[in-house]
Each structure stands twice: as C-alpha cells, then as structure tokens.
Amino acid sequence: FRSDRSDTAILYNDRSVLESHHVSAAYRLLQEDDEMNILYNLSKDDWRELRALVVEMVLATDMSCHFQQVKAMKNSLQQPEGIDKPKALSLLLHTADISHPAKSWDLHHRWTTSLLEEFFRQGDKESELGLPFSPLCDRKSTMVAQSQIGFIDFIVVPTFTVLTDMMERIVKPLIDEASHAGVAGFRRSSLNSISSDETKRLSSSSGQSSLLMVDLKNFKALWNEEVYQNRERWKSQAAKESVPPAKKLQTAHCNLPALHQTAETHKAEERAKRDLEEQAQQEEAMEPREVQTEPEQPEPTEDQPEGEEPGSAEVSQTPDGNTEEPEQEAQPESPSLKNPPLQNGELSEGTESPVGEENKNKGDAAEVTMD
Numbered sequence: 445f446r447s448d449r450s451d452t453a454i455l456y457n458d459r460s461v462l463e464s465h466h467v468s469a470a471y472r473l474l475q476e477d478d479e480m481n482i483l484y485n486l487s488k489d490d491w492r493e494l495r496a497l498v499v500e501m502v503l504a505t506d507m508s509c510h511f512q513q514v515k516a517m518k519n520s521l522q523q524p525e526g527i528d529k530p531k532a533l534s535l536l537l538h539t540a541d542i543s544h545p546a547k548s549w550d551l552h553h554r555w556t557t558s559l560l561e562e563f564f565r566q567g568d569k570e571s572e573l574g575l576p577f578s579p580l581c582d583r584k585s586t587m588v589a590q591s592q593i594g595f596i597d598f599i600v601v602p603t604f605t606v607l608t609d610m611m612e613r614i615v616k617p618l619i620d621e622a623s624h625a626g627v628a629g630f631r632r633s634s635l636n637s638i639s640s641d642e643t644k645r646l647s648s649s650s651g652q653s654s655l656l657m658v659d660l661k662n663f664k665a666l667w668n669e670e671v672y673q674n675r676e677r678w679k680s681q682a683a684k685e686s687v688p689p690a691k692k693l694q695t696a697h698c699n700l701p702a703l704h705q706t707a708e709t710h711k712a713e714e715r716a717k718r719d720l721e722e723q724a725q726q727e728e729a730m731e732p733r734e735v736q737t738e739p740e741q742p743e744p745t746e747d748q749p750e751g752e753e754p755g756s757a758e759v760s761q762t763p764d765g766n767t768e769e770p771e772q773e774a775q776p777e778s779p780s781l782k783n784p785p786l787q788n789g790e791l792s793e794g795t796e797s798p799v800g801e802e803n804k805n806k807g808d809a810a811e812v813t814m815d
Contacts, residue, residue, distance in 0.1 A: 452465055460503045460506040460508070460509075462506075463502050463503045463505055463506050464503065466502060467498065467499050467502045467503070471495070496530075497530055497533065500530050500534055501530070501533055501534045501537045502537075504534035504535070504537065504538050505537060505538050505541045510538070510599065510603075513534065513535060513538065514535075514602060514603060514606055516531065517531065517532075517535050517606050517610060518606055521606075521609055521610060521613060527610060527613060527614060532610060532614065535603075535606070535607060535610060536607065538603070539603050539604060539607045542595075542599060542600060542603065543600075543604075544556065545592070545595065545596050545600045545670075545671055545674050545675075546600065546604060546667040546670050546671050547670060548670065549673065549674055549677060552670075552674050556588070556592060560580070560586070560588060563578075563580045563581045563586075564581060564582075564583035564586075566578060566581050567581030567582050567583060568583070587682070587685050588681075588685075589678045589679070589681035589682035589684075589685050590682050590685065592674075592678045593675060593678050593679060593682060596671060596674070596675050596678070597675075600671060601671060604667050604668075604671070608660070608663065608664045611660060611663070612660055615658055615660065616660070619658065
C-alpha cells in the first residue's frame with residue numbers, strides 16, 4: 445500500500461495502513477447493522493474507552509512497531525510502578541499474533557505455509573507493478589527454513605520472554621490476593637474431589653479460582669519446548685537448502701504445483717548430467733592411450749641379425765660362430781688413388797718418385813743387354 449501510493453495509504457498517512465484499515469472496517473460494519481453490533485448496550489463512556497483500547501491494541505500488531513514495543517515493556521518491568529494496562533494488553537495481543545512457532549509442528553507449519561503464500565502473492569503483485577519486493581515476498585529467492593529460524597530467534601523468543609516476565613509481574617500479586625481471600629487451600633489436583641457445596645462457593649469466586657489455576661512456571665516450559673522442537677525441524681530443512689541445487693526447491697514444502705514441477709525438472713537435469721558423465725568416462729576408457737615410441741625399425745630378416753642398422757653390409761656367420769665379412773667385388777685401382785701424394789710434395793712410405801722409377805727401368809734394360 446505504501447509503495448504504490450494507493451488511496452488507502454494516503455487515507456491513513458502511511459502509518460500502519462493495514463491495521464488502521466481493519467479497525468476502521470470492523471467499526472463500520474458494527475454501525476451499519478444493529479444486529480451485528482455487539483457493543484450496542486455499552487454506555488458512551490464505555491464505548492469510547494473500549495474503542496481507544498481496541499485501536500491501540502490492533503495498531504500495536506504492526507511489525508514495524510515490534511522492537512520499540514518490546515523495549516518499552518522491558519523498561520517498564522524495571523520500574524517499581526505498575527504496568528500500564530493498554531500496554532500490557534497490546535503486548536499480549538501482539539504475542540498471540542506471532543505465536544504459531546510456539547504451537548505444535550503441524551499447526552506451526554500450516555500457519556507458516558499460509559502466511560508465506562500471502563506474502564508471495566503480494567510479491568507477485570509488486571512484480572507486476574514494477575515495484576521492489578518487500579521482505580519475504582519473492583517466492584523465487586525466499587529461503588523458508590532460514591527465514592523461520594531468524595523469526596524464532598529474533599522475534600518470537602524475545603517476545604515470549606518479555607511476556608512471561610510481564611505476566612509474573614501482573615499475576616503473582618493477584619494470586620497472592622486470591623489466596624488471602626479464603627481459597628488458599630484450593631489445588632487443581634483436588635478439583636475432582638471438591639463437594640458440590642465447595643463447587644458453588646468456588647464458582648461464586650470464579651475469578652479467584654481461575655487465578656489459582658494459573659501455572660506460570662509450566663507456561664514458560666511449554667512454549668520454550670515447542671519453540672525449540674520447531675526450530676530444530678527448520679534447521680534440518682535449512683541444511684538441505686544450503687546445498688546449491690536445493691536453492692531451487694527452497695519453498696517446496698509449500699506444496700505448490702509450480703514448485704513440484706521445478707523439483708522434477710531439476711531431478712531430470714541431474715540424471716541427464718550423470719548419464720553424460722558416465723558415457724564420457726566409458727568412451728575415455730575405451731580409447732587407446734597414446735604412447736611415445738622410438739621410430740619403427742624394420743624387422744630383422746634371417747640374413748640380418750637384430751640390432752644391425754638397415755643398409756649396412758651383410759655379415760655371414762660361420763659354423764664356428766665367427767662372423768665373416770661379405771665378399772666385395774674388386775674394382776681396378778687407378779695409380780693416382782693407390783698411393784696418393786701427401787702435402788708439400790712428400791710421398792707416402794713405400795712409394796717411389798717418377799725419376800727413380802725411370803732410372804730403375806734403364807738399369808734393368810742395361811742388365812738384359814749385357815746378358
């Protein structure tokens with residue numbers, strides 16, 4: 445109402461718009477039909493006093509006033525003066541308005557589901573109008589379990605604690621007063637054994653007897669136990685929400701068809717992903733691994749032993765195990781290659797010069813002539 449500048453927000457000046465609208469609508473209905481007017485027999489003063497009290501109590505249910513209200517009551521409990529009646533009743537009604545976490549899990553869960561659906565519908569409307577989401581109104585991002593844990597820790601438990609302290613402060617003096625009034629021996633455990641005369645006497649002082657039946661110690665233990673158990677249930681669900689895929693299912697317990705469809709889609713995606721991974725692993729296992737090897741060598745033949753490089757001269761093996769070099773074709777040697785000259789005109793060992801060879805030939809011819 446405040447965000448879109450509605451007529452209702454303008455009518456109530458943006459202050460507790462819904463609460464103000466509810467009180468105004470209720471009193472309008474009472475005035476329009478006398479048969480519905482439960483306040484018809486009240487005097488003007490009583491009607492005026494009751495209306496002021498109702499307006500204050502209902503407006504105090506606005507959560508924007510919560511922390512200020514709790515703090516004010518804490519300060520009042522520290523003062524020796526008595527507690528203001530409208531303030532006490534306002535805190536009592538406000539606590540009842542947020543009390544579902546202190547009930548059994550079934551009731552608490554039903555209230556949570558209904559309230560969140562109301563919030564989500566408000567968020568849907570805000571989205572249509574192009575407005576920012578109010579807290580807990582975005583059905584796609586609201587983490588239900590975490591929100592309930594925070595609601596219990598920071599709102600419910602502190603409020604119930606202050607309420608218990610306030611009730612002890614108010615009720616204990618009244619119990620003491622009722623005890624001194626003549627019903628001090630009354631006990632709830634002996635209620636079934638009370639005679640008819642005693643029942644009539646107690647019914648005449650029903651206010652006193654009802655005060656004696658108040659169990660303040662058990663009251664705190666009861667709501668504290670229920671809150672603790674519900675909180676543990678939400679913690680177990682929050683652990684599931686903390687997993688990234690579960691973020692899509694954070695409001696699945698609201699039993700909304702759209703959320704169920706999202707859950708099924710998510711499961712199908714997970715199955716497809718696992719199948720692809722398994723298929724990839726199988727294909728990888730079937731493919732031969734590449735191994736770096738040396739260049740392939742030609743397989744040795746019968747005439748070529750292993751380890752011999754290709755193209756090398758063939759070596760035969762004799763029966764006694766010795767190797768024998770293969771015969772090579774003889775090639776004519778040229779005189780110039782037979783004993784090549786060395787550098788600087790030197791001759792190799794065993795080589796004669798051309799002059800010496802000519803003298804030798806002449807000597808041989810002279811020797812033949814002489815013979």
